[in-house]
Amino acid sequence: MVSPGLMKEFQRILGKEQVFLEETDRATYAYDAAVLEPVMPAIVLRPKSPEELGQVVRLCHENGLPLTMRGAGTNLSGGSIPGRGGAVVLTTALNNILEINEADLYAVVQPGVITAKLAAAVEAKGLFYPPDPGSMAVSTLGGNVAENAGGLRGLKYGVTRDYVMGLTFFAAAGETVKTGSRTVKCVSGYNLAALLVGSEGTLGVISEIILKLIPPPATSKAMMATFDTVGKASETVAAIIAHRIVPATLEFLDNFTIRTVEDYSHAGLPVDAAALLLIEVDGHPAVVAEEAEKVEAICRQQGATQIHIAKDATERDRIWSARRSALPALAKLKPTCVLEDATVPRSKIPAMIRALEEISRKFDLTIGTFGHAGDGNLHPTILTDKRNQEEWHRVEAAVEAIFEVALELGGTLSGEHGIGTAKSRFLEKEFGKGTLLYSKRIKAALDPNHILNPGKIIGE
Amino acid sequence: MVSPGLMKEFQRILGKEQVFLEETDRATYAYDAAVLEPVMPAIVLRPKSPEELGQVVRLCHENGLPLTMRGAGTNLSGGSIPGRGGAVVLTTALNNILEINEADLYAVVQPGVITAKLAAAVEAKGLFYPPDPGSMAVSTLGGNVAENAGGLRGLKYGVTRDYVMGLTFFAAAGETVKTGSRTVKCVSGYNLAALLVGSEGTLGVISEIILKLIPPPATSKAMMATFDTVGKASETVAAIIAHRIVPATLEFLDNFTIRTVEDYSHAGLPVDAAALLLIEVDGHPAVVAEEAEKVEAICRQQGATQIHIAKDATERDRIWSARRSALPALAKLKPTCVLEDATVPRSKIPAMIRALEEISRKFDLTIGTFGHAGDGNLHPTILTDKRNQEEWHRVEAAVEAIFEVALELGGTLSGEHGIGTAKSRFLEKEFGKGTLLYSKRIKAALDPNHILNPGKIIGE
Numbered sequence: 001m002v003s004p005g006l007m008k009e010f011q012r013i014l015g016k017e018q019v020f021l022e023e024t025d026r027a028t029y030a031y032d033a034a035v036l037e038p039v040m041p042a043i044v045l046r047p048k049s050p051e052e053l054g055q056v057v058r059l060c061h062e063n064g065l066p067l068t069m070r071g072a073g074t075n076l077s078g079g080s081i082p083g084r085g086g087a088v089v090l091t092t093a094l095n096n097i098l099e100i101n102e103a104d105l106y107a108v109v110q111p112g113v114i115t116a117k118l119a120a121a122v123e124a125k126g127l128f129y130p131p132d133p134g135s136m137a138v139s140t141l142g143g144n145v146a147e148n149a150g151g152l153r154g155l156k157y158g159v160t161r162d163y164v165m166g167l168t169f170f171a172a173a174g175e176t177v178k179t180g181s182r183t184v185k186c187v188s189g190y191n192l193a194a195l196l197v198g199s200e201g202t203l204g205v206i207s208e209i210i211l212k213l214i215p216p217p218a219t220s221k222a223m224m225a226t227f228d229t230v231g232k233a234s235e236t237v238a239a240i241i242a243h244r245i246v247p248a249t250l251e252f253l254d255n256f257t258i259r260t261v262e263d264y265s266h267a268g269l270p271v272d273a274a275a276l277l278l279i280e281v282d283g284h285p286a287v288v289a290e291e292a293e294k295v296e297a298i299c300r301q302q303g304a305t306q307i308h309i310a311k312d313a314t315e316r317d318r319i320w321s322a323r324r325s326a327l328p329a330l331a332k333l334k335p336t337c338v339l340e341d342a343t344v345p346r347s348k349i350p351a352m353i354r355a356l357e358e359i360s361r362k363f364d365l366t367i368g369t370f371g372h373a374g375d376g377n378l379h380p381t382i383l384t385d386k387r388n389q390e391e392w393h394r395v396e397a398a399v400e401a402i403f404e405v406a407l408e409l410g411g412t413l414s415g416e417h418g419i420g421t422a423k424s425r426f427l428e429k430e431f432g433k434g435t436l437l438y439s440k441r442i443k444a445a446l447d448p449n450h451i452l453n454p455g456k457i458i459g460e
Numbered sequence: 461m462v463s464p465g466l467m468k469e470f471q472r473i474l475g476k477e478q479v480f481l482e483e484t485d486r487a488t489y490a491y492d493a494a495v496l497e498p499v500m501p502a503i504v505l506r507p508k509s510p511e512e513l514g515q516v517v518r519l520c521h522e523n524g525l526p527l528t529m530r531g532a533g534t535n536l537s538g539g540s541i542p543g544r545g546g547a548v549v550l551t552t553a554l555n556n557i558l559e560i561n562e563a564d565l566y567a568v569v570q571p572g573v574i575t576a577k578l579a580a581a582v583e584a585k586g587l588f589y590p591p592d593p594g595s596m597a598v599s600t601l602g603g604n605v606a607e608n609a610g611g612l613r614g615l616k617y618g619v620t621r622d623y624v625m626g627l628t629f630f631a632a633a634g635e636t637v638k639t640g641s642r643t644v645k646c647v648s649g650y651n652l653a654a655l656l657v658g659s660e661g662t663l664g665v666i667s668e669i670i671l672k673l674i675p676p677p678a679t680s681k682a683m684m685a686t687f688d689t690v691g692k693a694s695e696t697v698a699a700i701i702a703h704r705i706v707p708a709t710l711e712f713l714d715n716f717t718i719r720t721v722e723d724y725s726h727a728g729l730p731v732d733a734a735a736l737l738l739i740e741v742d743g744h745p746a747v748v749a750e751e752a753e754k755v756e757a758i759c760r761q762q763g764a765t766q767i768h769i770a771k772d773a774t775e776r777d778r779i780w781s782a783r784r785s786a787l788p789a790l791a792k793l794k795p796t797c798v799l800e801d802a803t804v805p806r807s808k809i810p811a812m813i814r815a816l817e818e819i820s821r822k823f824d825l826t827i828g829t830f831g832h833a834g835d836g837n838l839h840p841t842i843l844t845d846k847r848n849q850e851e852w853h854r855v856e857a858a859v860e861a862i863f864e865v866a867l868e869l870g871g872t873l874s875g876e877h878g879i880g881t882a883k884s885r886f887l888e889k890e891f892g893k894g895t896l897l898y899s900k901r902i903k904a905a906l907d908p909n910h911i912l913n914p915g916k917i918i919g920e
Contacts, residue, residue, distance in 0.1 A: 104701075104807050189891060192899070345642045347561075415643060446901055
């Protein structure tokens with residue numbers, strides 16, 4: 001797919017050692033964290049500066065070579081799988097934090113900066129970058145922006161898009177596009193930054209990101225409430241919000257997930273509980289004390305059998321590391337782990353959980369359910385083996401049933417992971433023909449040679 | 461411009477009494493609140509349902525008739541002036557609040573709902589819709605979304621775009637486009653809602669809006685700090701943010717504005733002060749007490765000569781109604797009042813204010829400056845008489861100088877009012893050619909007949 005002439009051009013721009021052609025090198029970049037068929041890239045490129053990145057984009061455009069940007073490849077919907085097997089362009093060498101502005105509360109970063117690295121750098125200055133996707137220890141900010149990554153703190157603090165103040169990116173033909181500003185308010189021109197966020201690399205190639213920072217909460221309190229029915233736990237989620245309390249985090253784990261996490265991490269979770277809620281409130285000490293008390297009272301009213309409040313930072317960390325181990329723990333049980341993220345209005349969480357139990361029975365599948373209950377964003381996780389074709393067909397039918405019930409409940413196909421290729425064919429069901437048509441017009445106008453991460457969101 | 465056949469079609473769809481052709485009727489809709497030449501619409505239409513609105517859009521598209529949506533016409537950058545004199549389509553009959561969902565914290569509204577009416581309806585349910593543009597008593601939510609309206613509470617609570625969860629709109633050819641969701645997280649497809657917000661009616665015609673609601677702050681405290689130099693007041697703004705305090709509102713008034721407001725409203729403002737800061741903190745009573753104390757201490761350290769804390773709701777209301785009367789008070793002084801909104805990073809407010817004083821001297825113009833200092837979003841207001849051509853040329857040069865200094869300080873052309881036609885020709889200066897090109901490609905793809913509010917943002 002890559003002619004010798006084009007390859008030489010890439011080598012000239014980037015240096016030979018930043019152009020990877022060997023099959024063993026390329027194979028690493030054929031997949032991401034989604035359960036989808038790998039696609040072998042034709043070439044892997046590693047630009048070391050925005051200028052090199054721009055030249056790569058221009059060359060790909062001129063030669064009709066598909067281009068898929070890749071951060072850490074933790075994507076859960078296939079966004080990092082190189083559609084049509086073109087070039088995978090790595091952001092690993094574009095990893096500088098360019099500025100942390102304490103006076104104006106923003107940071108400027110290159111796309112390859114690791115999320116946790118920025119969070120730590122910002123924390124060291126007494127500031128706070130809230131978005132905390134599950135993979136933040138390795139995920140990159142470029143990937144977070146391209147996928148509009150969520151996280152555990154979404155309920156109170158919002159997701160990545162709520163922190164993107166501005167972007168610099170390359171249009172398909174390599175022109176530099178600047179959008180947004182270092183100011184907290186900007187209505188100058190179209191909000192192209194907001195269009196690019198979550199567009200999965202299909203409308204431009206991000207080279208620089210301006211991110212909003214905020215003052216950190218003074219303190220926090222984490223607690224764990226145990227329930228003897230899933231229904232009571234899910235009703236409690238709605239009751240907390242109905243009391244006008246917005247915790248920083250409000251997570252749900254069902255019994256299957258609790259037992260699996262406990263086997264994996266020995267965190268001391270109550271393995272007989274039907275469900276757990278993990279809740280954190282944060283802010284001013286007076287607010288934290290008051291909200292924690294209210295949340296505890298609501299949990300008791302709703303029939304929690306036990307409520308454990310973390311006594312110190314160690315206990316708090318244990319609660320959250322147990323929650324963060326849910327996916328790796330479940331993933332160890334079976335060869336294939338299908339993690340969904342269909343999302344419903346919060347008040348529909350009890351109905352969604354009932355539907356998931358029904359789907360598990362109907363298709364005779366093991367589903368562990370956990371996730372961001374406060375956001376209506378659960379992660380039903382189907383444990384299976386893709387090599388078992390008969391079971392895999394039931395998995396596919398179950399996934400489709402999950403999408404359908406989420407839409408019936410007034411929800412959406414994806415709360416966090418994006419559409420990628422995994423959910424592309426369901427998009428019309430959610431929004432109708434008009435939305436697809438409108439989206440395709442944008443894509444065609446902005447990427448006429450159809451080289452930017454082809455096949456994602458709106459399909460081929 | 462409107463053929464008799466087309467006119468009859470409009471009358472058939474809308475009913476004769478909703479189609480306005482008389483010159484006296486049309487003249488009302490030839491201008492908005494910006495100081496720009498009026499453009500007479502060819503016809504004025506008033507659909508009473510989304511279906512009628514969709515049919516109007518389709519007919520305009522098929523007949524190449526330009527279409528400018530209009531809410532209350534309070535726009536400050538010409539966004540509501542009918543470019544090329546086509547149809548003005550009123551949203552006044554699309555004014556239903558369709559749903560206020562207390563459990564899931566959102567509202568669904570038609571575009572003609574008045575901002576203050578939604579705010580009151582939401583407040584009655586114990587919830588809060590924060591965006592509060594200066595014109596909220598008459599402005600419509602459709603207009604707020606189209607212009608991404610700001611307001612006094614932007615500093616802590618953000619602007620309109622931060623509350624738009626989803627939209628239904630008509631594409632140029634009349635197809636229905638749905639985007640976003642009733643869920644707090646949604647990464648399903650392109651974020652078309654975010655693209656439409658602030659696009660000034662150039663990419664689609666909004667028919668329904670889903671808005672996020674939040675729990676209201678428990679209490680608030682307003683205060684007024686008096687300074688004997690403008691420099692000290694502006695340095696105080698930066699100092700408050702540097703202390704990691706984000707007030708709900710942090711407003712600045714210079715001496716000229718103070719005197720003008722006092723003449724107009726007799727609110728008891730200190731007319732000898734060089735500058736005033738009006739500050740409100742809100743939230744939990746403990747937070748409010750603590751932050752108010754800190755803010756007061758910072759103001760004193762920075763040399764405030766007097767600090768007055770509102771004792772009760774009446775005093776608080778007096779402070780904010782004085783602030784809200786700044787524009788009407790200034791506007792009464794001279795026949796023409798040019799209100800700018802170039803915005804800079806907050807820490808650059810002192811430099812911006814010095815530059816505005818210099819510009820006032822250099823061009824020998826009366827400029828009253830007030831605005832959202834905490835956002836870096838000041839409103840230098842030039843008082844003039846457009847009929848005085850010589851002075852008007854100086855005004856135009858001064859406006860250009862204001863834009864230039866804002867960009868030099870790392871700011872943006874517009875923090876609140878939008879680009880419209882007023883600032884269209886300066887857009888390239890802020891972002892460069894690539895951004896214009898990219899924006900024009902989007903516009904051309906989505907509005908091939910160029911009928912949606914032509915001439916706005918990216919020019920003709």
